[in-house]
Amino acid sequence: MPDLFDTIGPKEGPTPERAGPRPLADRMRPESLDEVIGQDHLLGPEGSLRAMLDAGTLPSLILWGPPGVGKTTIAQLLAKETDLAFVQISAIFTGVPELRKVFEAAQLRHRNGKGTLLFVDEIHRFNKAQQDGFLPHMERGTIVLVGATTENPSFELNSALLSRAQVLVLNRLEPRDLERIMSRAEKKMGRALPVTAEARDLLVGMADGDGRALLNLLEQAFGWEGGPVDPAGLEKRLSRTAPKYDKSGDAHYNLISALHKSVRGSDPDAALYWFARMLEGGEDPRYLARRITRMAVEDIGLADPQAQAHCLSAWETYERLGSPEGELALANALVYLALAPKSNAVYSAYKSARRLAKETGSTPPPKHILNAPTGLMKDQGYGAGYAYDHDAPDAFSGQDYFPDELPRPVLYLPPDRGFERELKKRVEYFARLRVKRKEDGGAA
Template identity: 60%
Template sequence: MADLFPDTLPEDAPPDAPRPDAPLADRLRPRALDEIVGQEHLTGADGAIGRMVAAGKLSSMILWGPPGTGKTSIARLLADAVAMRFVAISAVFSGVADLKKAFAEADKAAEAGQRTLLFVDEIHRFNRAQQDGFLPFVERGTVTLVGATTENPSFELNAALLSRAQVLILHRLDAEALGRLLDKAEALEGALPLTADARAALIASADGDGRFLLNQAETLYSAGIDTPLGPGELGSFLQRRVAVYDKDREGHYNLISAWHKSLRGSDPQAALYYMARMLVAGEDPLFVLRRLVRAAVEDIGLADPQALAQCLAAKDAYEFLGSPEGELAIVQACLYCAAAPKSNAVYKAQKAAWRSAKETGSLMPPASILNAPTKLMKAIGYGKDYAYDHDAEGGFSGADYWPEELAPQAYYQPVERGFEREVRKRLNYWDKRRRELRGEQ
């Protein structure tokens, strides 16, 4: 009987062909750049990589993109496309000794007329000193560096290294690209045991990660399922990919930014979506509440003073109820803030007042409003002629409270929205009364 899983490859198999028992993702690994799915903006004829291959010359580059989008495959195929020696190392498992060995071998290869493409996976995991170690070898052309990272290179890589490499951004695979990957899998292994709706659900569950999708497909093939599964049955059988959300990395800050800007832009639906993304991924609800409080005072302010009260009440409710019931209070505060009229007048007033305080130093307030707890202070005029506003007609004296060396300022400028419209009327009233009491027009 023939061996269904031979340990050796057929004699006519390509040198880099995967073993027949290799994982499905390896067996479907692209053999040419035009087989890369979902990154045509780079690999196509008009893309950065396509142009470099057409010219037969590569520059060093950093491939930045989510997991499972083809970074390693692109690096391997680049070397083949321009007939370069391919060397791969991982920053997770490699140290200085491995780098020195790779550079020494590249030097010898260069002497023999062979160029080297050095692929460094997870390059952001090398520390700054190790990253600096690449510079002389990249500069003199010993290696063409192709680094792969899931983290923002602006934050994780040295400026000196970035200045010597192009940053190329790989896109998260969309539903169409993931569907093409499944088509390839089915051409090799046969139809998946799924209904059309379940197939769409499988694609959605991958969250843009092609490798994860193929691993899920392989699990389905291995299970020997006779009757096609529907979406509900598929959900019970397989797990969704956990969303990428590192609390100290770029994904975290991207969602915070999107959420805060949605709040500021008065889009309650988008604000709720981004907040849900954070909380579902495991963000601390108290962190979310702190950000809501900030939005309430920075972007709403006195346009709706109740926004701050709603946020603080949500904090109390969450601490009282816990999850998941307490999260309803967070949702209420989020929707309230997003729907509220917006004003950054308080925020701008704070910035202007702080700047003025730093610039004016130690100017003395008018003597009339200084504290006079001792006889000496009273003798030198502290508190003299202070106008007690409650004794004045209308409860307003119109006194000048500014230092003599500083003209009255107007830090706070209420907008014509929400409650601040009423605040503006009040300020205008007091300004008019002040001018009348001082005999000004």
């Protein structure tokens, strides 16, 4: 069930009755946890939060989920279930002086034998010092903290705070959940929505998993006069909800991950879908061009040496054409990458080489491959014994170019795919030749 209102300052106790008109979303607020829709994995018979309540314990919690799925509502009902005073603040509008007052009131309440459930909306917006301020009050039991966030707590919250709270993930509402909310709203209003069955489905799509957004749309629809409104009429009367996409938040990283993995998984349809989702959400196509080029380097590599060139060409085309025409060039590159042979052999070899470089520190190159521009350096053996490969049979001397103290490693292991099938043959050819040169008395 959705969060039904936003709190600007501290709020304590149940929502007071208001004489004026109340929004439908406010009137639809659940009266008990059993009425909350869409979070059965937490509140159902086998749910983790239900188990905590049945055991008579309520630890501090972080409720992580998208907007409109019930974070505020659940926090209020938890306070009701556990007989705790409910205090709500928003991290957007609350500073240190306000927090100090909240903690002082909770301490007084605690001394009088009453606990406090402190609900902090947008808790990820508090800085480190502010987050640390909760810790002593949580440890002394002055407050049970329930924080709500739409961002990944692993990235946005202090480890000290996370170690003292349990993270509960709230799910985006499914179409069936939104249908249940619509049915409840119709029962509450005492009449059916004045829309066709097809328009009803469209309303679910417009809500995009957000129960609060759905109730706001329904409130408008209930006010319409006349016969049932069809999808075309619905779109004229209502604006579609903007896709939930924050270019610096979780949605950004989740969608680019989905795009990258679709390309890696050789699925051009899925790649185009996630590409379109990001563009619809307002992502900068230049960012996508950079990431698409990275995919060519990381996941295709030398299995198709043309892949990188395709991406750079598409990037340049976008820069010349701009949006929306240039986005098609990026789509072309994306499909090419999805269908190209895949290899991370060079990427893996590069990472192995970096690890080996760190482990071997400042180990010098062997002297035979060092230049000797001065007499002193020649006297020290620089360049002595170097075999000029162009003078060797097959232009290959077979010498060892690793440090003397380092046994020769094998870093690049090309797969038998794409162009790297040919490169694998070359690697094996030079490996055989290196053995032969060594047998012949070479410097390998």
